[in-house]
Amino acid sequence: MPGPGPTIADIARAAEVSTATVSHALNGTGRLADGTRRRVRDTAAALGYGARGPRTRTRTLGLAVTTYAGSAWDFAGVAYFSRLLTAATSAAHARGYALTTLPADRGAEPLWHTLAVDGMLLLDSPDGDLVLRALRARGLPVVFDGRPAAPRPDDVWVDNDHTATTRAVLDHLAASGARRPALHSGYGREHYTAAVTSAYAQWCAERGVPALVIPFDPADTAGHAFDAAFAAPDRPDAVYSVYDPGGHQVLAAAARHGIRTPQGLLLVCASEDAGYADHEPAVTTVTLNPERIAVVAVSALVGIIESGQAESPGQRTVATGLRVRTSSRPPDMY
Amino acid sequence: MPGPGPTIADIARAAEVSTATVSHALNGTGRLADGTRRRVRDTAAALGYGARGPRTRTRTLGLAVTTYAGSAWDFAGVAYFSRLLTAATSAAHARGYALTTLPADRGAEPLWHTLAVDGMLLLDSPDGDLVLRALRARGLPVVFDGRPAAPRPDDVWVDNDHTATTRAVLDHLAASGARRPALHSGYGREHYTAAVTSAYAQWCAERGVPALVIPFDPADTAGHAFDAAFAAPDRPDAVYSVYDPGGHQVLAAAARHGIRTPQGLLLVCASEDAGYADHEPAVTTVTLNPERIAVVAVSALVGIIESGQAESPGQRTVATGLRVRTSSRPPDMY
Structure with a gap:
């Protein structure tokens, strides 16, 4: 070797x-x-850097979140990623591979050029992803969680149908009585955010409902981003919060403004956090099924590594689930 | 580099x-x-293999469970390890390190000689651990979760006080009325099993209570290991099950023998599995605090890597917790 x-x-x-x-x-x-x-570049090529062809097997897969949004962050502290990470670890080990997770930190970039892996799982790869560029230069197989910004013909990615899921959530809120649902979104530059936000705008346009996107910020634990909207006379009567910690921020803001859930505000949060089920009121969640995403992505990546090519490029779609709880039930149903 | x-x-x-x-x-x-x-060995030394002294930094920590018990197994599928893994990932990333987890599989051994890491976290390293021998030969820093079988003077390990914890569980069962508590244990050759089993034997000897150790087997989901003991006239009236899935096995066996919990059988399980709280009856658990273990172990390992030596060798002790639920309450308290 x-x-x-x-x-x-x-x-x-x-x-x-x-x-x-x-x-x-x-x-x-x-x-x-x-x-x-x-x-x-000539020197690198002469030394064999990034050369394609039979490569040394390390029996190691890499996993990284490459939407940094400007600063290092603890992705393993978010339920979606920790559940995906656990399932990816089990799936990699079952195939006899080690799994390396990289810090979500621009300071880790030197690692990308030397990292000894057979292939990478990139989670939420954004437009202009420098990590992806470095991996492509090395000819390393990559499988994406979340559609990449500019897929190549032989790329493979695993994703949910975010358009259908967003429409299903908004239809559910409308059926529960919502007339002005707001979207809590806009963080990061990965496909998920763009797909959800665009589906929301389309749904609102079709119904002639004003679209209101409240910007999410992980540091805004008290939900101050909602202060202006919740103080307005035509305030939103429902929120779909599309990142894991967002629901807690919405509830904090609503409490500060004396708005009760679900009586005065319906709430749905895309989250894998079991804490939402135990909340008072219990919060309706959308699960993106990270365990299944991990299994499908690891299987696709190992397939590419071991056969040298993707069996069928394009998207593997994983189903989502809506867990309806008190926070989004109409008044006569809870 | x-x-x-x-x-x-x-x-x-x-x-x-x-x-x-x-x-x-x-x-x-x-x-x-x-x-x-x-x-x-001379050739290896001449090539610099395992040389001590300043080594190339990979900014990567390794993590592995090295009690294999004869076959590959999915440690990330066990709540204790998945929670420790998530916390270790966050802690490593916060220090700017990648984290590589290895399959718990003897077939992974070639990896041990070439693995590009700055140091290793070894979980449940057993007596005669070949992985440990390979890492020591390379001069790689190692921090243990669980006391190693033969600690060296400069070794660092993180562990709970298993003797005190086991005695506290047995005292709790006795206070709830148990007169013949059995231990569900004996799997693996790591320190945890030995420490718990020995503390149990000592406690029984001190009280003149017969000691009964029922062998745990991960494949025994129906708890057939309990059939003979539960059919005997002097059957155990309490069980302390010391591995995560064991409580479910005990409950399956008790149901088959028509024994109700807690009326006919008190139960405590060492587990991080949130499912035990939701069980009917809710099951008393011991938490070994894997998140805290991970943080302490990563901090110790990074300290050794960056300073070249352990600040203070020996054990870092992490507190355990007893979550008393219905399954071990005396009849007049539930």
């Missing part, structure tokens, strides 16, 4: 530049003279 | 032997001529 190929430092030494310059040259970032960029 | 050091294949080529011979020579296993073993 030969080693995992040249490192950034190997290329830097051979090209007589700094490792930062190598990183910029390979990523297409920074301000480099064209000649320097070309020389680094 | 130089590469991660010579691989088994590099050593095999240089010493002109097979990779299996290298593995045997470095592990001290197999039947090799002394000259061959010496030549392989």
